[in-house]
Amino acid sequence: MSNIPLAAYLAVSTVMFFAGVYGFLSRRNMLTILMSLELMLNAADLNFAVFNKYLYPGQFEGVFFTLFAIGVSAAETAIAIAIIINIYRNLRNINVDEVNKMKF
């Protein structure tokens, strides 16, 4: 297990991140956008953990930071979903390009 090279972890995290970017840019549904966002966040978290393991083995700051970021993103997602539900209740629509009632 310990001989999985660093580049492999980084490749996975890069793929995750750009999958998130692609999803964020191409999807219109707010929930999908939110999911893409989480994907990007998780890619970053993965990097924290991996760099912690390879650069400072025996220390745990990176791991703690990952846990901390997961907690924050969970709270943030809760808020975002609450907003999306409210938008849906009011407008019956959660397509990001069509929800422009408050634009002007």
Added chain:
Amino acid sequence: MMSYTLIILILPALMFLFLGLCGSKMKPVVAGTFGTFGLTVVTVLSYVTAATYFFSIGKTGGAYQTIIPFNVEWLRITEKLHIDLGIMLDPISVVMLIVVSTVSLMVHIYSLGYMKGERGFQRYYALLSLFSFSMLGLVVATNIFQMYIFWELVGVSSYTLIGFYYTKPSAVAASKKAFIVTRFADLFFLIGILVISFYSQTFDFASLTSPTGSILGQPIGATFMGVSVISWAMMLIFIGGAGKSAMMPFHIWLPDAMEGPTPVSALIHAATMVVAGVFLVARMFPLYFFGAPDVLNIIAYIGAITALFAAIVACTQTDIKRVLAFSTISQIAYMITALGVSGYGGEAGLGYMASMFHLFTHAFFKALLFLCAGSVIHVIHSNEMDDMGGLRKYMPITHITFLVACLSISGIPPFSGFFSKDEILVAAFNKDILLFGCLYFCAGLTAFYMFRLYFRIFWGENNKQYEHTPHESPANMTIPLIFLAALTCITGFVPFSQLVSSDFIPFQTHIEWSIAGLSILVAIIGITIATVMYRKENNIPHRVAVVAKGFYTSAYHKFYFDEIWFFITKNIIFNNVSKPIAWFDRHIVDGFMNFLSSSTNFVSRKIKVVQSGEIQDYTWAFFMGALVMIVLLIFV
């Protein structure tokens, strides 16, 4: 010393603010009483000032001194040139204080009756206070710029009072006409002030008019178009005076100004504001005499022509207030002519003294005439002579006081007009026989048209039917009439040359009986003709009008001056000057600004697309930007 004179100015100003701001919250009669009370205090103080000045502190070494009890620097322009605000007492300003405050007080009292029940009664009294303040400030001005400030203030208050009945289109038109005409003339006044102060480096009357002062002491060689700049400046200043004093060709506003309430006509357009031009020339007199004698000659001739013109027109008008307006123009022209023929110092300065004397007496009897006319209008509700006649039975007090004023203006002794007019005629006779002849003929015309007015109002058709029987006006209107009539009887005996003279040194005058006799003779001829023509109704006036048809018609139309002005302004100035300027303004100036705004508008509409509000567009741009940066960081 005499610092209480400041109250004379401050009190009416405060009264204006007080009545203007709080007037609508109080009853009309309370506002009127406040205004009248304030003016009473001012009048008392003016009389105290005059008594103190003339009898105790004014004279030292046989000549009256100029006293400046109050002066503050208001605006400093250069090291030497600064505008002050202050109070200057010398014989003419003290005499003017008496004239203005007395007539103003009489008008305040009279208006309590005349304006009773009018809408805007409180506003009326506020404006009267404003006018009194401005006029008093004008006469006591220490420097020409302060005078100019108050000069404009009287113009504004005259404008508001002429347009007092602002729902009447003719009154609004008249007020605008008065303001624009006088303002147009004031433009020249301002240019004159600037020229004279540029060369003399002072605004102060004291140094401007002293015969050895800054401008006369070192004569200036500068000329413009072959005439010295002083002459130009003095001519321009006189044009300003001519505008206010309704000299030809600026007289057109005064007859129309009669649209205002009659007491206003009495105060502003007979006794005080319209003589501001005379006062201005008198104030600057040494400068005219030593610096610009050629202008003084022009002034004399303008005065004489105006006097003759206005007297002729007055004979044909049928609106009683317009007759009085033309008579005012004619009498002011007398004063102007007297200044024009005057010399400087002692006996030679008779014209100067006569002019001020006539100003003094004329203010009282002309105010009286207007107030009597107001009393008649108050009862008849019409300005037209044809609606009147036989009123002497119904209105005895108005009748007698009007008769006194008529006799005075016609120059019958012992009424005041005789004395002052006689001095003017003597002064004109000594200088120029042509001017004398002109004024002499005017004196006859004056007697004629005044008695024409008198007979047509109070005699004529004895059995004329009125809608309701005319009655005498209330006491608060007749008391000012009686007071002014009393003044008209006694002011002629004031030894005026002991008080006012061109060089402030008193001198002796006596009545030249040869000329006085001639003037009484012509006045009696005028009165006789008027008696024959108008005492009983007959067809002589009609026959005269038919015989001199062309002349009569043109005089009736005021010699078409209004039409000429209208032609000049409308057809020549509007079409050839204003329209091109308006075109330039609309197309070039406005066009440039419109181009700026519309091009900004265009560009902003084009780049608005970038800010779509679509979150994903923004993110796209963000990522692309980030990518480009990374590529640059790695490969460059």
